[in-house]
Amino acid sequence: MNRTNDPAAIGALFVVGIGGTTREGSSTDRALRVSLRAAEEAGARTHIFTGPFLARLPHFAPDHPARSEEQREFVETVRQADGVILASPGYHGGISGLVKNALDLLEDLRGDARSYLDGRAVGCIAAAAGWQASVTTLESLRAIVHALRGWPTPLGAAINTTEPNFDPAGACTNPKTLDTLVTVGRQVVDFACRYRR
Ligand SMILES: Cc1cc2nc3c(=O)[nH]c(=O)nc-3n(C[C@H](O)[C@H](O)[C@H](O)COP(=O)(O)O)c2cc1C
Numbered sequence: 001m002n003r004t005n006d007p008a009a010i011g012a013l014f015v016v017g018i019g020g021t022t023r024e025g026s027s028t029d030r031a032l033r034v035s036l037r038a039a040e041e042a043g044a045r046t047h048i049f050t051g052p053f054l055a056r057l058p059h060f061a062p063d064h065p066a067r068s069e070e071q072r073e074f075v076e077t078v079r080q081a082d083g084v085i086l087a088s089p090g091y092h093g094g095i096s097g098l099v100k101n102a103l104d105l106l107e108d109l110r111g112d113a114r115s116y117l118d119g120r121a122v123g124c125i126a127a128a129a130g131w132q133a134s135v136t137t138l139e140s141l142r143a144i145v146h147a148l149r150g151w152p153t154p155l156g157a158a159i160n161t162t163e164p165n166f167d168p169a170g171a172c173t174n175p176k177t178l179d180t181l182v183t184v185g186r187q188v189v190d191f192a193c194r195y196r197r
Contacts, residue, residue, distance in 0.1 A: 123185065
């Protein structure tokens with residue numbers, strides 16, 4: 001049996017990033033992009049749903065089956081994913097409404113053979129202006145991933161935005177943050193390879 005974890009040998013893997021805020025220069029967005037880049041360098045194709053896109057998703061309501069073009073695009077893209085990376089700011093100790101609204105829309109994947117995020121590695125990133133909220137937000141993300149039947153990666157990223165982490169161009173300048181975000185991206189691809197195999 002082929003035991004390789006080389007995505008090129010296994011076939012193109014697809015990783016979807018979801019998160020950020022609508023703020024120009026969002027640190028959550030920057031963190032997500034670093035992990036997605038690491039996933040690309042590990043051989044995956046990627047797609048990102050940023051804060052401005054998420055802000056165009058109508059408020060999810062279970063009794064409203066009509067879907068906007070953006071809602072359909074979001075659900076269909078996640079349906080194709082082998083792995084997902086979620087990134088939320090810590091708002092009042094938990095994930096933002098913007099990110100939660102998008103995740104609630106994954107209710108549309110409930111009836112799939114791979115229900116919700118079943119069989120998908122999910123990297124979780126939380127960015128807040130302190131360790132307390134970044135850690136509680138990371139825990140909230142993991143709990144949501146478990147509810148959606150996904151597989152949180154062993155390492156999650158809790159980022160304290162009061163520390164210097166990114167330069168104005170978005171490059172990660174904090175070696176510890178960089179190592180964590182890169183590891184999260186790689187672990188998503190590694191799991192996706194193992195699951196595909
Ligand atoms: C509505 C709101 C609530 C927030 N609540 C918290 C909080 O409870 N704890 C904390 O450390 N930071 C809190 N923050 C700060 C954000 O987590 C922090 O600025 C984060 O980096 C924002 O993400 P962004 O840079 O991607 O926009 C809050 C910010 C906003 C706008």
